[in-house]
Amino acid sequence: MFLRFEENPNCGFVDDRVFTERTEPRAVGAVLRKHGGKENWCPIVALDEKGRPFPARARKVEDSGEGICYLVYGGLWGLRLKDPDCRDPWSIEDPHQWGEAFLLLPSDGADVQFSE
Numbered sequence: 708m709f710l711r712f713e714e715n716p717n718c719g720f721v722d723d724r725v726f727t728e729r730t731e732p733r734a735v736g737a738v739l740r741k742h743g744g745k746e747n748w749c750p751i752v753a754l755d756e757k758g759r760p761f762p763a764r765a766r767k768v769e770d771s772g773e774g775i776c777y778l779v780y781g782g783l784w785g786l787r788l789k790d791p792d793c794r795d796p797w798s799i800e801d802p803h804q805w806g807e808a809f810l811l812l813p814s815d816g817a818d819v820q821f822s823e
Contacts, residue, residue, distance in 0.1 A: 708768065710780055710809060716799050717754055717806035718785040724809070726768035726778055734762040735779055736822035738810060740788060748820060749788045752797055753781025754806075760787065760797040765819050770811060777819055779810040786810065 708728045712721040737748045752760035763786055768778040779786065785808040789795075793803040812818040 708766075708778075711783065712785055712808055713756060713783045715754075715756075715758075715784040717758065717787060718808045721785070721808040726770055729767040729769060729775060732764040732766040734822045735765045735819055737791075737820040738779060738788070738812065739818040740810075742788075742790070742805070747791045749791060750793075751779070751786055751788050754784035754787050754797075754799075756783040758784055758799055762822065765812075765821070767814060773811050775814045777810075777812040777814060777816060779812060779819065781809070 708726045710724045714720040737750050740749045751763045753763045763779055763781050765777045765779045769775055785806055787797055787806055789804040795801050
């Protein structure tokens, strides 16, 4: 699996990455992340090349540094996460939201809430 990112206001410049796929992708609604000193289930979406949200995906992959793990990924602008109490629409300008290119999470799936 080849991930490519454009330089963008959500997550800046990120080098292309290659992973060996182990499972089919599944839609993701939230991930367990530490942000602002607390660990919370944070809503997550993918962003396309115009900054528009669509469902993030996760699949098990093999990574040379992490072994087997869940890769959570999105579009050319990566992923967008927000605080669990943030009810605002998805926006790269909202201070209660932040961008990530992709996430590598433990293979047991305990940090991923699938939406399917």
